[in-house]
Amino acid sequence: MNDYRFLLSGKWLGFFLLACAAAVVSVYLGGWQMDRNDHLIGENTKITQNYRAEPLTGAGAAEQFTAHDERLTWHPVRLTGRYLPEDQVLVRNRPQDGRVGYEVLVPFRTQDGDVLVLDRGWIPTGEAANGMPDEVPAPPGGQVTVTARLQPGEPAVSRGAPEGQIASVQLEELRDRWDRPIGTAAYGEVFAEDPAPAVVPAPAPEPEIDSGPHLSYSLQWYAFAALFFVAYGYAARQQARNDAWDRQYAAEMERRLSRFYDEDGNYIGEGDEELVVRQMEMADDMPAHLKSLMRPQPRRRRSRPTWEDEEDAMLDALEHQGR
CATH class of the missing domain: 2.40.50 (OB fold (Dihydrolipoamide Acetyltransferase, E2P))
Structure with missing residues (x-):
């Protein structure tokens, strides 16, 4: 279940509430269409039973x-x-x-x-x-x-x-x-x-028995209500898969980068570092959070010695004097 811990985040809770709201509206519209279908069935029943009674x-x-x-x-x-x-x-x-x-x-x-x-x-x-x-x-x-x-x-x-x-x-x-x-x-x-007059207005036409589209519309709305949760579950499943892939990919990239850089970020590869960097930069279609792994920054050349370098130099000089 740790793979789905993201469902407790604000964004995914918002998605869930949105799916619930959309489902409620769909169920309401489905019931409304079902009521219209029931009314139409009742009207058709009246026509069938009464018209020629x-x-x-x-x-x-x-x-x-x-x-x-x-x-x-x-x-x-x-x-x-x-x-x-x-x-x-x-x-x-x-x-x-x-x-x-x-x-x-x-x-x-x-x-x-x-x-x-x-x-x-x-x-x-x-x-x-x-x-x-x-x-x-x-x-x-x-x-x-x-x-x-x-x-x-x-x-x-x-x-x-x-x-x-x-x-x-x-x-x-x-x-x-x-x-x-x-x-x-x-x-x-x-x-x-x-008695019938010689000229009469045209009588009303016989009403048609028509089932109408209300039943199919109602079933569609109920199906939409279920599909919102299906879509939410599918999106959550895809997110979990993507997160697992990202973790796997990050681990693979960390293993790969360890061949070229030590823990302090110093280049330890055998080839040209610029070539390695260019190869990493070719993966421009990678997700933003992985580009830092694909494009490591080359170590800057220092023009001035640090205090650590100066301390090492002093120790070396004292060691030579003691000999």
Whole structure:
């Protein structure tokens, strides 16, 4: 374990904390994508189970507009009553079949007196430059039986709209606009009217069953969380190997340099010292902490004698005098 003692250094502790933080973020994003996948699975289940189910009728159908059970989204309901065309509004900026148009919303009063919001379908933008529709098909007059699929209301948006239009199917806004009590828990997308008028808006297209990329994205984020620690372990292993190699190399260089220099740094080799130094300096790609071993400094020539030299000279002179 001594080879991995460097893991307790500040730098490597910082790397570990960084890996932990990155893993936490990845796990959070993986969970977020998994939640979106679960939501999509739930929506697909509603479409599969409800889209072609037998319509709800009577009071049970009308109650869904005031207390909507989200599990019944896309479920058909059959209602009998009268349209209130004087309060008709258009929902702007609604794309369908590659074109931009409008959804036609009309309040509908049932035989029991409940007022509900029905979306009769989609109409395209007209040919005029003002962006308005050329014609809005009128709802059938008198008593009519409609079959529609339940949809929850939409959130409010900050965009405005011209007179007679709204930016989203925000049911509370419609209640205030019409100044009458209406069901604000859901609205209905009409796909059949009896009696059927000659011209009707285009019904909403059938929703697609789409699994989406959320599950794969979630698994990728979880894999990233694990890979951060794998990368940390791999980097630590490489550092330990490099440190062991450096120690081995330093020992080898020390053994090699001992052939040319003694412990005091004096050159003891047989060849030219300058040649040895140049050979050492050829290893310019070595790590910085090894270059001092590869490029030993040549011993300086002293122009003046040191006090040790002077002491030796005095001793030699006294020895000669005593003879």
